[in-house]
Amino acid sequence: MPAASTVLTSRAAVTRRSWLSHGFSGIAYLEVRSCHDFHRRRGSRLERPTGSDRPSEPGTTLRSEQQRPEVPLLLGAWGPRGAALAGRIAGEIKVGGSANPDMVPVMRERLLVGASRIGRDVAEIGVVLGAVTVVDTDGEAARARARTEVAMYLAVVAELDPTVALPDGLVAEVGRLVDAGRDEEAGTLIPDDVLDRFAFSGTPEQVARQAQSLIDAGVRRVEFGTPHGLTDDRGVELLGTEVLPLLSR
Known part of the structure; x- marks a missing residue:
C-alpha cells in the first residue's frame, strides 16, 4: 500500500490515501503477529519494543543512536481480540x-x-477514528458522493459496529447493487443516519459537527479519508481552511 501523505494538526489528520486495500490487512496481520511473538519471547509481562531491542543477525553490531525510548505502534482493529491486543502493546x-x-x-x-x-492504564492508549470524507460547499452533492463511497464497504463494516441497527435487508440490497456495478444506485438506499455513522460528509459545518462529536467522545485523533471532496484538492483545502478552525478540544 502506498505511504499516506498526511496533513497533521493537533485536532485531526487529512489522509491522502484510502485505508482500504486488499493488501493492508495481510500486512497488518504479519506486523501484529511479529509484535506478538516478540512480546511473548520477552516474558510474562508484555512490554512495548524500544529502539534498542531491534533484532539483528549474529555478529552484527548496531551503532545507531537511539532517538526515542520506544517504537510507536498504531493497531487497526474493530473486534474484541484485536482491541485487547492493542491494550497490551x-x-x-x-x-x-x-x-x-x-x-x-x-x-x-x-x-x-x-x-x-499487564497493569496498564487504558487512558494512555489513544482511540483514532477515520472514514471516507466528502466535504463541499454543495452539501447535497457531497453527501451523494459519500453515499456511493460508503455503499462499497457498508457490508464489511456494518456488522462490526454493535451500536448500529440497520434497516432490514439494507446491507443485502446495497451489496447486490454494488456487485452489479450499480454503486450510485446502491448509495441512494443509505439513510442519513447510517451515512453519518460511516462517513464524514456535507458542508464544512456538517463535517465539523461530526468530527467534534468524536472529539467530545474522547478520540485522540480524527482521520479524514479519501476522496476528501468532490475533487481531492478542493476537499483538502476546505478541510484545512473551513473545517479544522471549527474544531476544539
Whole structure:
C-alpha cells in the first residue's frame, strides 16, 4: 500500500490515501503477529519494543543512536481480540471506516481487557477514528458522493459496529447493487443516519459537527479519508481552511 501523505494538526489528520486495500490487512496481520511473538519471547509481562531491542543477525553490531525510548505502534482493529491486543502493546488503536462516536466507549472497554492484564492504564492508549470524507460547499452533492463511497464497504463494516441497527435487508440490497456495478444506485438506499455513522460528509459545518462529536467522545485523533471532496484538492483545502478552525478540544 502506498505511504499516506498526511496533513497533521493537533485536532485531526487529512489522509491522502484510502485505508482500504486488499493488501493492508495481510500486512497488518504479519506486523501484529511479529509484535506478538516478540512480546511473548520477552516474558510474562508484555512490554512495548524500544529502539534498542531491534533484532539483528549474529555478529552484527548496531551503532545507531537511539532517538526515542520506544517504537510507536498504531493497531487497526474493530473486534474484541484485536482491541485487547492493542491494550497490551499499542499506543493507539484505529477504527477504520467509522465516524460513529458511540464506538469510542465500546473500544475503551475492549482495550481495557488487554491493558488490565499487564497493569496498564487504558487512558494512555489513544482511540483514532477515520472514514471516507466528502466535504463541499454543495452539501447535497457531497453527501451523494459519500453515499456511493460508503455503499462499497457498508457490508464489511456494518456488522462490526454493535451500536448500529440497520434497516432490514439494507446491507443485502446495497451489496447486490454494488456487485452489479450499480454503486450510485446502491448509495441512494443509505439513510442519513447510517451515512453519518460511516462517513464524514456535507458542508464544512456538517463535517465539523461530526468530527467534534468524536472529539467530545474522547478520540485522540480524527482521520479524514479519501476522496476528501468532490475533487481531492478542493476537499483538502476546505478541510484545512473551513473545517479544522471549527474544531476544539
